[in-house]
Amino acid sequence: MSAPGRLPRWADLGLLPIVSLLAALAASAAIIAIVGESPWVALRLMAAGAFGSQEAAGYTLYYATNFIFTGLAVAVAFHAGLFNIGCEGQAYVGGLGVGLVCLGLDHHWPFWAILPVAMCAAAGFGAAWAFIPAWLQARRGSHIVITTIMFNFIASALMTYLLVEVLIKPGQQSPETREFASAACLPSLSALLGRLGLNVSASPLNLAFLFALAAAAFVWVFIWHTRWGYELRTVGQNPSAAVYAGISPPRMMLIAMLLSGALAGGLGLNEVMGVQHRLLLDFPGGAGFVGIAVALMGRNHPVGIFLAAVLFGALYQGGSQLSFDLPRINRDMVVVIQGLVILACGALENLFRTPLAALFARWRHPGEGE
Amino acid sequence: METYTLIVLLLAATLRVATPLLLAALAGMFSERSGVIDLGLEGKMLGAAFAAAAVSAVTGSAWAGLAAGVLTSVALALLIGFACITHRGNQVVAAMAVNIMVAGLGPSLALAWFHLGGQTPQLDAPGQRFVEIVWPWAERARETPFPGLLYAELLSGHSLVVYLAAALVPAGAWVLYRTRFGLRLRAVGENPAAVDTAGISVNGLRYQAVLISGMLCGVAGTYLSTAASSGFVRDMTAGKGYLALAALIFGKWRPYPTLGACLLFAFTDALATRLQGVALPLVGVIPVQFILALPYVLTVLLLAGFVGKAVAPKAIGVPYAKEQ
Structure with missing residues (x-):
């Protein structure tokens, strides 16, 4: 078996993920x-369901907002050579930070004052949850994959304890907090665009989407254009x-994981402050794990992560x-596709890289036998 | 006497909860001792749970279900092996991919085949499940609390898989420490280059280890859907694969300490179920979530070196590339 060959940069970044x-x-x-449905019909229905109307x-972009945050979080850790499987827990705890700020301040402060505090809380709580596994890895050599998994369960x-016993709105059965006052809700994008005179149909897409884009730009600058980013990649x-x-x-390692946890906490802004307007159980809904797929497919680059x-x-x-439309398919099919994407883009990368590299080698040096 | 009965019932529940954990942890032990991180325990168990329940529901035979469960789990193990032994892919990524894929695949196939919203049909016909085996005179022994109740509840009245799991601990220890295969397996997890120099195939050994892991996870998954409950439901492993991994680490990758860790974790689980909403003297009501989180906290503390020290096989997670 030959070692995995080298590919030209464009093929490594563009062709390989697509293959x-x-x-x-x-x-x-x-x-x-x-399962008994037509893949072609399914593909058309999916495309229409995802992009067929403004709503x-x-x-689609509202879901993408979560995945940008968690994808960036996984990618930053990857650049430092760390595998952060704990984004799910970090996002969960980041959302707790957002929720506590909103519950505490929503009747007292105006929106523009709550927002920065909530952003700091999202990043701070997420980073704090990532800090312990990071410190244990950096100082005591505890395997970060295992500790971050454990921290997902602990989170x-x-x-569950906080929502069932402490933060639950009195007099109701379901473990949720009270709804925030409007001062602690992120405006939806349709409301923002409406103020500019543009008419867009309502959807959960909100201001957090723009924060996610800003976070992507920040990660790009940080990783490739700062001294810390350079050092971080060197360590990785x-x-x-x-x-x-x-x-x-x-x-x-500590810096990378703190940043990673802070980015994962950004999911809390989108879900808690942007859409649900209260704290409830399991709002990350697996987005932390989608982040792994997104980072692998996006080649740990913010542009790739956005597209993925x-x-x-x-x-x-x-x-x-x-x-809704196909009786033999449920939402779990999406999870299957997600798993297959992680498998193909992450674990089986060399399966495609080796023949592609051989193909390129032959194309560049025709006639040379291997 | 009331407390005594409660404790015996608690211990019996511990054995039942510990069984899938133990099987999966032993599976992980073989895989990890050979140098392959086994995060895929969760997915392999879940896949086996689905396949076993589905086949048992269709054929009416729990044994056919067991065969299907083991085959499915082995197929998934080989998939992970193909990705990270043959193609030297990242072991963590491969295992996570399989875990996520199986989490979706089970309910998807169940919906398409049985039209029950992602579950398999209830296994209630005789022969579809691994039922509890009642030992001789267990009913009569129940009348005398000691040692009759212990006999009736702790020794008797479990399904075949529980006894199998118990027997696999000494068997696993024997294979790992007393056979040539076990010696090579441990060597390949510590120093694959040395094993290679001795003319033994590193990848071959790792495939064998992954295969064993697949078989044991298959039994564990089958137990979940055809013995501990009657049918497959969405996400029925509920993190047991990761808990088993934690138990394996807590047991420092050794068979008997791993058994101890599995029993400890299972006991906390059984205890949490019992203590739900019960006020204890002095401390009051302990939130169930704290008890359930205990195994994970303990494992983190152990990994941190605050409670003993867990040293992983040295070559774990590193794909082996034969020198060119």
Whole structure:
């Protein structure tokens, strides 16, 4: 077996993800066919369900907002050589921070004053939840994959306790807090555009989408255009070389994970402050794990992550449409596709990389045998 | 006497909860000792739970269900193996992919085949489940509290899989520490290059380890859907695969300590169910969530080196590339 070959940059960043994605979609189509529906009809229904109307597109981008945040979170950790599976828990706890700020301030402060505090709370709570596994990895060598998984479960137990016993609105059965006053709700994008004279149909898409885009731009600048970003990537690619360059790997690991947790906390802004307007159980809904798929597909680059997040937003929104129209398909099919995308883009990367690299090598040096 | 009965029932429940954990943790032990991180326990168990329930529902035979469960789990294990042994993909990513895929695939196929909204039909016909085996004179022994009740509740009255799991602990220990295969397996997880130099195939050994893991997870999943309950429901493993992994780490990748960890974690689970809303003297009502989170907190503390030290197999997570 030959070592995985090198690909030109454009093929590595553009072609390989597309080939992997097509393979994953082909496998998904086969499963849809096994289930007894036509893959072609399913694809058309999904596309229509995801982009067919302004409302549909709004839903797609609303899902994408969550996935941009979690995708960026996974990617920043990846750049430092860390695998953060704990985005789900960090987003959950980040949302708790947002919820506490909104519950505490919504009757006292105006919106413009609550917003920055809530943003700090989202980032701070998310980062704090990432800090413990990060510190344990950096200082005590505890495997961060395992600790972040454990912290997902601990976060889930903590939030269930808080919502069932402490924060629940008195006199109701379901474990939810009271609804926030309007001062603590992010305006929807249709309301914002309406103020500019543009008429867009209502959807859950809200201001948090713009924050997600800003976060993507920030990550791009941070990773590729700051000294910290440079050091962070050095640690990720070769920790021992980093030490010789005078960089402290434990310190960069901590910084990467804090930033990662803060980005995951951004999901709380979108879900808690933007859409639900209260705290409830399990609002991240698996977005932390979608973030893994998004980061892998987007090649850990903000532009790629944005595109992959929109694709997954379309899958989620289109998938719910699918379950309405096709009786033999439910929303779980989207989860299957998500798993296949992670498999093809992440784990089976070399399966496609090796033949592609061989193809390029032959094309560049025709006639040379291997 | 009331307390005594409660404790015996609690211990019996512990055994039942511990069984799938133990099977999965032993599965993980073989895989991880060979150097392959086994985050896929959850997905393999869930896949087996679905396949076993589906086949048992159609054929009416729990044994056919077991075969289907084991086959499914082995197929998933081979998929992970193909990705991260043959193609040297990231083991964590491959396992997460399989976990997520199976979480969706089970309910999807169940809906298409049984039209019950993502579940399999109830297994209530005789022979469709692994039922409790009642040992001789268990009913009569129940009348005398000690040791009769212990006999009736703790030894008797479990399904075949529980006894199988118990037997697999010494069997696993024997294979791991007393056979040539076990020696090689442990070596390949610590120093694959040395094993390779000795002329033994690293990838071959890892595939064997992954296969064993697949089989044991298959039994664990089958237990969940055809013995502990009667049918497959969405997400029925509910994190048990990760809990088993935690137990394996808590047991420091060794069979008997892992058994201890599984029993401890299962006991907290059984206790949480019992203590729901019960006020205890001195402390009052302990929130169930705290008890349920305890295994995870303990594992983190252990990994941090605050409670003993867990040292993973040295080559874990690193794909082996033969030198060119």
